[in-house]
Amino acid sequence: MRAMTDTQQTTQQQVQWLHIDEDMAGQRIDNFLRTQLKGVPKSMIYRILRKGEVRVNKKRIKPDYKLQAGDEVRVPPVRVAPKTEGPNPNLNIVSQLDSRIVFEDDALIVVNKPAGMAVHGGSGLSFGLIEALRSLRGDDSLELVHRLDRETSGCLLVAKTRGVLRGLNAQLRDKDMKKIYVALVAGEWSKLDRAVKAPLKKQVLQSGERMVRVDGEGKASETRFKIRQRFAEGTLVQASPVTGRTHQIRVHSQAAGHPIAMDDKYGDEAFSHQMQQLGLSRLFLHAETLSFTHPKTQQWLTVSAPLDTELLSVLDKLTKI
Incomplete structure (x- = not known):
């Protein structure tokens, strides 16, 4: 597929006709345009789609249209922000990703994302993990398959080609990818609480902060829990999300009466303070394991990321029961 030149990325003055090959097929037109028109606000992309300025095979399409091999996409003239430099690969936070x-x-690639690092730039952040990884490898084709909260550590899956990304996204959509998280929660988790099924609804506060709450009008959500270890101070649990809602494990833990240690949005202040006294300075939520069918070999693959030293140290200080 023809790529935009640096000049076009700064100011695209002419109509483009882009040919869709097999590797690009299957993705939504709005997502395709966001990839091609980097620097263009989402609002503008949806506006040119709504006004019919984007055509596929000379026909108007909706934002959810899925591209097919052989499609010809008309992209109208748009102003694009100049291409920005990625982070310096010699920065410690970048070089340590290797x-x-x-x-x-x-x-x-599966990387053990450090807690406190966003998966991508934006909202005041000059870069996130994906930009850092692209800079480190000198490869702009790397794409996130899924996301983790900034405060959460653990397995994050990155695709090297569009075809691999499409295959892995299909597994996520069909719930064929298995994820296991580990969390330290307040209180004594009951053996009877094996699953939390509570609909979740997102809201944006006046401050702009994004929050999620249990709401009957929210989206159906389910997380399955299993006790790993009981402590006098709390419970180490295994959490397997069936659905993939924003902040799902954190809110479902709170809804069950067992908020996660050091959760600044949904946590228990007294419990978090107690864990902080033991040396915990971050959310105790870690994406431990990812299991999926490898999109090329078709073999079932399980990849695990070890707990960071800080989390292991806190566990060592707790009293087993």
Whole structure:
């Protein structure tokens, strides 16, 4: 597929006709345009779609239209922000990502994302993990398969090609990808509470902060829990999300009466303070394991990321029961 030149990325003055090949097929037109028109606000992309300025095979399409191999996409003239430089690969936070890669082959990367690092830039952040990884590898084709909260550590899956991304996204959509998280929660989790099924609804506060709450009008959500270890101070649980809602494990833990340690949005202040006294300075939520069918080999693959030293140290200080 023809790529935009640097000049076009700064100011695209002419209509473009882009040919869709097999590797690009299957993705929504709005997502395709966001990839092609980097620097263009989402609002503008949806506006040119709504006004019919974007055409596929000379026909108007809706934002959810899925591209097919052989499609010809008309992209109207738009002003695009100049291409920005990625983070310096020599920065410590960037260079250290190499040591946190727990699996890599010619199709994908699984990195043990550090807590406190956003998965992508924006909202005041000049860069996130994906921009850092692209800079480190000198490869702009790397794409996030899914996301983790900034405060959460653990397995994050990155695709190296559009075809691999499409295959992994299909597994996520069909709930064929399995995720296991580990969390330290307040109180004594009951053996009877094996699953939390509570609909979740997002809201944006006046401050702009994004929050999620249990709401009958929200989206159906389910998380399955299993006790790993009981402590006098709390419970180490395994959480397996069936659905993939924003802040799902954090809100479902809170809804069950067992908020996660050091959760500044949904936590218990007294419990978090107690864990802070033991050396915990971050949310105790870690994406431990990812299991999925490798999009190229078709083999079932399980990849795990070890708990960071800080989390292990806190667990060592707790009293087992």
